[in-house]
Amino acid sequence: MMGTIDLDQCDPDFVKDLAGEPGGGNISACFTCRTCVASCPISAINREFNPARIIRMALYGLKEEILKSDFIWLCSTCYACQERCPQGVSITEFMTLLKNMAIREGHAPAGIRAQLKLVKGEGRIYPIDDFDNKKRNKAGLPPLPTSCEAIKELF
Amino acid sequence: MKYALFLGCTIPARARNYELSARKVAEKLGIELVDIESFMCCGFPIKAGDIDSSELLSAYNLCLAQERGLDICALCSSCTSALSEVAHHLSSNERRREQINERLSAVGLEYKSSPRVRHFARILFEEVGEEEIKAHFKKDLSDLRIASHYGCHFLKPSEVHDHFDDVEDPDSLDALVALTGAEVVDYPVKKKCCGGPVLPVDENVALSVTKEKLESLRDAGADALCLVCPFCSVMYDGNQKSIESGYDTSFKLPVLYLTQILGLAMGFGRKELGLNMNVVKTKELTAKIGL
Numbered sequence: 001m002m003g004t005i006d007l008d009q010c011d012p013d014f015v016k017d018l019a020g021e022p023g024g025g026n027i028s029a030c031f032t033c034r035t036c037v038a039s040c041p042i043s044a045i046n047r048e049f050n051p052a053r054i055i056r057m058a059l060y061g062l063k064e065e066i067l068k069s070d071f072i073w074l075c076s077t078c079y080a081c082q083e084r085c086p087q088g089v090s091i092t093e094f095m096t097l098l099k100n101m102a103i104r105e106g107h108a109p110a111g112i113r114a115q116l117k118l119v120k121g122e123g124r125i126y127p128i129d130d131f132d133n134k135k136r137n138k139a140g141l142p143p144l145p146t147s148c149e150a151i152k153e154l155f
Numbered sequence: 156m157k158y159a160l161f162l163g164c165t166i167p168a169r170a171r172n173y174e175l176s177a178r179k180v181a182e183k184l185g186i187e188l189v190d191i192e193s194f195m196c197c198g199f200p201i202k203a204g205d206i207d208s209s210e211l212l213s214a215y216n217l218c219l220a221q222e223r224g225l226d227i228c229a230l231c232s233s234c235t236s237a238l239s240e241v242a243h244h245l246s247s248n249e250r251r252r253e254q255i256n257e258r259l260s261a262v263g264l265e266y267k268s269s270p271r272v273r274h275f276a277r278i279l280f281e282e283v284g285e286e287e288i289k290a291h292f293k294k295d296l297s298d299l300r301i302a303s304h305y306g307c308h309f310l311k312p313s314e315v316h317d318h319f320d321d322v323e324d325p326d327s328l329d330a331l332v333a334l335t336g337a338e339v340v341d342y343p344v345k346k347k348c349c350g351g352p353v354l355p356v357d358e359n360v361a362l363s364v365t366k367e368k369l370e371s372l373r374d375a376g377a378d379a380l381c382l383v384c385p386f387c388s389v390m391y392d393g394n395q396k397s398i399e400s401g402y403d404t405s406f407k408l409p410v411l412y413l414t415q416i417l418g419l420a421m422g423f424g425r426k427e428l429g430l431n432m433n434v435v436k437t438k439e440l441t442a443k444i445g446l
Contacts, residue, residue, distance in 0.1 A: 022206070041348045045363045073356040076364070077203075078348035079311035083322050092312070099203040108204065111355030116204040119212070123195040126168035139171050139429065141178075144162075145192050153261045154211060 010061035023093030036081035123148030158228035160188035170385035172429025176414035199237035213241035226271040232384035236308035242269035293422035297336035302377040303328035335420035342375035349390040
């Protein structure tokens, strides 16, 4: 994380781009009380993840630095920050928006990309095979389909 | 009482003990759970990667229940939250609904209105009620000290769950556990996340979050942890051993689904509740109640 801000790195349109998307509209209401940081189970363990700082970086237009970062992926989407924000900033939704934007720009951890491919290809994160159905049958549970046609029509 | 049972991805493949015990408890309480084979992933796992596709999957699943005239009962907190959230968005955003319907027309579906989406534990808490549940109990669990883990998406975001429990001081699960006679254990980090969603990104961070709660539960002297989400179970039950060896510590804390605990009180046997499938051994625990 940089100590000083390089203004040449700032994208003044970033805040406007964010404002047009769900979760990005109300970040300018943040008055840096840091209730989000104090509530965050991840910040407590890894100081690299700091929701208040990410909001501030976004407001400064540090688009590239945010979207290329590893830290945005550390948000566990627990909603502790969003529930407690006195300014009503949808912090968890904002983090989800940043992750979505990062992927659109080609930056995403391999694990996230793999999940996306699996769900959009198979319709399930753990596709069911005959062996699963055998185990289900043994436990007295009904069988589930081993393939999903609708997913191919949807995507 | 009749609901479409939404299993999601993790439960049918990785948490058959949860599914088994939930079906047993539902049957005992006269809740009819209808299986819809064509349900897919709820959309939650791809929300971080592609929110449009995530919403489309949620809407697809909501439509399947809606066209059968059924409300949804989900066992997984993330499924409950993802489906509820999309129902919430689509009820107030006509433009989004039109976009979604354009995509859904490819599979001959139309999103008109949403069915109600409820977590099984919320149905027990709000709709079945204490007296009805207790009427089916045969066994007293008062020799057990049980702590609850609410997790995140069972309650939050609170507006999509109709604020049915207080996110800062929840008591729905504790109230259900208390019905069995078990002593409800309070502990300092009760409201914290399991760390699960971070697992595919940074295992060390995720397991550190999990460890913090396990330590707190050990200090509080809990005999078992009660939870209502298969992903939380992956963290506390499935990964407990690797946390013990990674941090050179010991917990040996049995982690049970709420439905397994209620099932024990209803007099079901260990195998009927899938207790043999829990990763951390539960035999010592059930021996305390004569099983």
